Amino acid sequence: MFAKRIERLTSSLVRDILAAASRPGVISFAGGLPAEEALYRPDPARIQDLNCWQYGQTEGEPQLREAIAAEARALGIACDASQVLVLSGSQQGIDLVSKLFIEEGTRVLVEAPAYLAAVQSFRLFGADFLPVTVDPVAGPDAGDFNTALEQAQLAYLTPTFQNPSGYCYPDAQRDRIAAALDAAGVPLFEDDPYRELAFDGAAPQPIVGRLQRAPWVYQGSFSKTLAPGLRLGFLIAHPDLVPHLTRLKQAADLHSNRLSQHLILQALQGGLHEHVAQILPIYRERRDAMAAALERHLGDLVTWQKPVGGLFFWVRFKQPLDTHALMQRALEAGVAIMPGDAFYTAPPGFSCLRLNFSHSTPQDIDEGMARLASLLR
Template sequence: MPSNLKLSRRTERVTGSLIRDILQLTQKPGVISFAGGLPAEQSMPALAFDALADGHRQYGPSEGEPSLRESIAARLGALGIDADAAQVLVTSGSQQGIDLVGKLFVDEGSTVVLEAPTYLATIQALKVYGAEFHGLPLTADGIDPDALRHAIMERRPAFAYLIPTFQNPSGACYGTEVRREVARVLDETGVPLVEDDPYRDVAFEACERTPICAYLKRTPWIYLGSFSKITAPGLRIGYLASSPVLFPWLVRLKQASDLHTNRIGQAWLAHFLESAEFDTHLERLTGLYRERRDTMQESLQRHFGGLAHWQAPAGGLFFWVRLLHERDTLALLQTALKHDVAFMPGDPFFPGAEHRYPALRLNFSHSDPTRIEQGIAVLGQLMQTGEPETHSGFAPPTCSSLAAG
């Protein structure tokens, strides 16, 4: 780097993306990737923009297209969230919502309470602003509300960031009582909630999905949603809704960031959500992923028995496979990549060393059933023997960094 180049102190906290490194490698034909949270290509709707471009070529409102905001507000109302269209901000993916949350709440040294493990790109995004993390261990039923209360008393966090429905990476779905209790603790302590809910519509079985934001009575909240997992992530359209007290700040921060989200995509999405096609699309998508989830479950039973614990998720895109014995999962990834199989090691999902245990996150939406079986068989064999028999000749990533996805 040139000696006269002076970057901000913030850049010292910027980490790269392990999953972006891995995704690069998985572009190679033949690689079976369980790494990213990628939807299946065949699950994505056709995008016809021509008829919608007229009237949407010009700059538009920062808050988003009115028709899309109305449609989102109606959906949130049906979930019990008290927000009208004036409290909905369309974002360039919910990842932008996470970044805006960082800008809104985090100063150097601010504490954020979150699940351990949690979505690794949230760790990455909030670290840039100087956040410190207090991780709460997760069970299949969610976090322990008493542990949340204790953490709040001890650390006085800027906010709590939770993914209560089909959590990434664990697949956990909080039970009704836990949701209510968490809301009670946050209301009593006045700590704002940031609820991230990108997987709620990818549901395979009936289970509790009421947003915790719907139970809150007093404390400020931000609810983050995404269309990436149910339409096409390349559209880059997500949204947030928030308490009125936070909303004007979020709009200004969005304006400073990118003026507004792409209008033509928003117009297409508003039309698609209101069409009869949308429900059929969602049914087809969940049917496809349910089959892949079931295939992965059977493959894991065949090849991972005695090596790990896991639960078939009721929704979302991932199996979280907890290894029974200590294992260097980054080294395992490097070996697996030589066999053209990719997965996400568990370590980067933990916000700190405490509560950490060896695990693999395996995505099941992107690969067809035959390749799921092949890939899990390879991983199971590597778990047993540890050594590759063939070498495909492409270099594994340096694994020095965190990830998005």
């Protein structure tokens, strides 16, 4: 009865864990939720005069598109507002780009590990994966990358504070990748939701800003900097792709929520960067707390890098371990963790975890890590 793609609609481990993790009393390192204290709350008084109740434009509110284009130009992406498509969350961008490029057998270069919900969407549309190992210290493996690029029809990269590895591609690597994509003519889909959450200095220019010839889609999100509940993201695309993506967006939801668009436009016109400056210390403190807790409780069992941005620690066990069994036992002990193999399209051959630090207090981070340690010993 169903379309064949439904067989590829994987049951989401993440959904199941997140449901369990939201039980009262559970310390959750499993999700990727912003700190409650960091959520942006729109000013109700500024809703009074809005006129955003009628149908709107598929591409987004014109002023918001202008504001997003201006932010992108400041990052080194040559673009104008006509290339901006407002999204109902950047997950929608993954759906639209999947529809544009991917059918059964389309070969997609992905990082290993990679953002899970992107992999799931690509798989739903029939992608075959060309994984490129991303080391938390050295970044993408050059041999893997070149081999994959020879066959790839689309490359999906999250070069800035990658979820889950935390890795941030430096300038030289970005230049090399841009040149390779240009030479191969492979479209780049660059996903950049964590850029503003930079704890130790700003991130390098996006890779799409370094391309000369290859087609590209760049996307960002307001969920990490403002509020996920407002469900708004954006994509910016090479001009040749914009008409197709716009029609795909129209078929998906006609247009995005206009109230959220106006609230976020208000934030962009004054307050977004101040808000980010206010929330960064909260995240930095929690990141440092998790680093200290890992050192204190698990230092002899795991290796990890302190992330310079984003929301996650990527933790690798020195000895192989059944992380799914650990996850179950940890949940029973009131700690939610995410097994790392969920982020691979093929088994990684070692044991790892993704641990979120943004949604727990420093005290809970230490307590959760202590509970994990007692399970492991």
